[in-house]
Amino acid sequence: MTDRPLKDELLAVALEAARRAGELLRDGRPADLGVAATKTSSIDVVTEMDIAAEKLITDFLAEERPDDGLLGEEGASTAGSSGVRWVIDPIDGTVNYLYGLPSWSVSIAAELHGEAVVGVVAAPMRGETYHAVLDEGAYAAGERVRCRPAPAFDQALIGTGFGYLTERRAAQAEVVRALLPRVRDIRRAGSAAIDLCDVACGRLDGYYERGLNPWDFAAGALIAREAGARTGGRPGDPLSGELAVAAPPGLFEPLQELLDNLGAWHD
Numbered sequence: 001m002t003d004r005p006l007k008d009e010l011l012a013v014a015l016e017a018a019r020r021a022g023e024l025l026r027d028g029r030p031a032d033l034g035v036a037a038t039k040t041s042s043i044d045v046v047t048e049m050d051i052a053a054e055k056l057i058t059d060f061l062a063e064e065r066p067d068d069g070l071l072g073e074e075g076a077s078t079a080g081s082s083g084v085r086w087v088i089d090p091i092d093g094t095v096n097y098l099y100g101l102p103s104w105s106v107s108i109a110a111e112l113h114g115e116a117v118v119g120v121v122a123a124p125m126r127g128e129t130y131h132a133v134l135d136e137g138a139y140a141a142g143e144r145v146r147c148r149p150a151p152a153f154d155q156a157l158i159g160t161g162f163g164y165l166t167e168r169r170a171a172q173a174e175v176v177r178a179l180l181p182r183v184r185d186i187r188r189a190g191s192a193a194i195d196l197c198d199v200a201c202g203r204l205d206g207y208y209e210r211g212l213n214p215w216d217f218a219a220g221a222l223i224a225r226e227a228g229a230r231t232g233g234r235p236g237d238p239l240s241g242e243l244a245v246a247a248p249p250g251l252f253e254p255l256q257e258l259l260d261n262l263g264a265w266h267d
């Protein structure tokens with residue numbers, strides 16, 4: 001059990017870090033923003049703003065909570081000694097940010113002994129910040145949110161995303177091809193953290209993706225669960241890079257089963 005003062009402190013620190021990074025990214029985006037580097041492929045890009053935002057966040061966290069561990073998409077990695085580890089995606093939806101599309105976010109989660117206890121996702125271009133504290137519900141712009149009740153499967157609006165490697169993208173395309181005729185529609189918005197928060201807010205009925213990293217889902221998955229959604233991977237497995245599924249009970253189970261049968265968990 002996480003004590004009250006610690007929960008309150010972790011939430012306040014995460015909200016302020018996300019606010020500061022979101023402000024930098026929204027107001028400081030260079031008009032001529034380009035690709036600073038690539039990672040797993042030529043389309044897996046990093047900008048100077050990803051790096052700057054992660055530095056802003058990690059410097060702030062080091063001031064506020066110097067004994068905590070860090071794991072960030074752009075390289076932050078320290079063990080810490082407090083039992084708290086911050087899991088940071090400074091820009092989730094980097095390609096959207098690079099192109100000037102609005103669907104990007106700052107995702108910050110605090111884990112205590114490996115369990116996410118606080119999650120914050122700031123979506124500056126939406127003017128919204130989503131947050132959750134373990135066992136205390138999910139909030140969007142300060143208002144309590146709940147996921148939609150499960151619709152009939154063929155009425156479900158499902159979000160997803162794709163990786164950066166050609167072989168994986170080809171396999172993911174086959175899964176979408178099989179799924180699309182069975183559901184209301186598919187949305188591919190480009191930020192896993194926002195997709196998970198959209199499940200929490202009832203703006204998507206469900207979401208799935210293969211190939212996410214911990215920083216993509218750590219905060220958003222907690223927010224989705226605290227809004228009443230189930231999250232997981234293959235049947236019986238937790239949500240992971242192998243497969244991430246999030247949806248309200250009643251939709252989660254048939255979606256998870258179909259995705260497993262379609263091989264959404266492998267390339």
Ligand code: LIP
Nearest residue numbers: 091092093094161162190191192
């Ligand atoms: C992104 C994810 C998104 C996925 C993209 C990319 P990034 O994270 O949030 O769901 O479909 O391919 O991985 O790289 O922008 O932090």
